[in-house]
Amino acid sequence: MKLVNKKAQDYPMPPVQCGAWKNIQRSTFNAQHPNPRERAPFDVECWKLNVECSPAPSPIAHRLRAFTLIEIMIVVAIMGLIAAMSVPTIYQIAKKEGMRRAISDLKDVCSNARAQAIFSGKPTSVMFHPTERRFEVSGSSGAAATNPETGEERSTPGPAPGTGLTGIIPDDVTLEMLDVNMFEYKDSEWTVVRFSEMGTSDEMTIILRDADNKYRKLTLEATTGLLLVGDLTRDLIR
Numbered sequence: 001m002k003l004v005n006k007k008a009q010d011y012p013m014p015p016v017q018c019g020a021w022k023n024i025q026r027s028t029f030n031a032q033h034p035n036p037r038e039r040a041p042f043d044v045e046c047w048k049l050n051v052e053c054s055p056a057p058s059p060i061a062h063r064l065r066a067f068t069l070i071e072i073m074i075v076v077a078i079m080g081l082i083a084a085m086s087v088p089t090i091y092q093i094a095k096k097e098g099m100r101r102a103i104s105d106l107k108d109v110c111s112n113a114r115a116q117a118i119f120s121g122k123p124t125s126v127m128f129h130p131t132e133r134r135f136e137v138s139g140s141s142g143a144a145a146t147n148p149e150t151g152e153e154r155s156t157p158g159p160a161p162g163t164g165l166t167g168i169i170p171d172d173v174t175l176e177m178l179d180v181n182m183f184e185y186k187d188s189e190w191t192v193v194r195f196s197e198m199g200t201s202d203e204m205t206i207i208l209r210d211a212d213n214k215y216r217k218l219t220l221e222a223t224t225g226l227l228l229v230g231d232l233t234r235d236l237i238r
Helices: 044-049 069-094 099-120 232-237
Strands: 022-025 052-054 124-129 134-137 144-146 153-155 166-168 174-180 191-195 204-209 215-220 227-231
Touching: 099 124, 099 134, 099 166, 099 191, 099 204, 099 215, 099 227, 174 191, 215 232, 227 232
Parallel strands: none
Antiparallel strands: 022 052, 124 134, 124 191, 134 166, 144 153, 174 204, 204 215, 215 227
């Protein structure tokens, strides 16, 4: 008997539906079976019929990956840790005390006194009480009230410190110098710094020292009426 080698297209092949695969294309018959590792993944029926199949898109591949509960908890924990670490720094920046408060109060009081003198067209004064460690714009401490029964005069409370009209020198800050028009008033009960309606003022120099022995020099320019702040500690080191 003589064997005749025939090609695969000589044998009729019925249409085949290979499971999840579509678009089946017929190929030339090959006696050797394809290597599953080279054509993985493949359908078993397609491999038996020696046809190539185009895989249909898997629904798992289109599934969007979401965050797990553990990942969300880790992110929230990290955010809470960062917030807890930044709270003390923000508190120190927001809270005015010590040297920061003294400088801030002096700048606000002098600035408001200068503005009041310019807008009102009348001289305005800043009253300093070195022994009491306070200062205020003239007239902001409150008007005197008289008791109708006893006739006793008593001053009414004025604006609180930090309002821009009054200020204090904290206990942890030492007043080293209060010089007004070349005269020293550090140990005096009171002294006055005047601001004119032209924006000028008296000459004033204040030196403050904090608990860390850091010095700040505040100078009131007579020609402009502006308060300038300098670091005297650097000048002393030099």
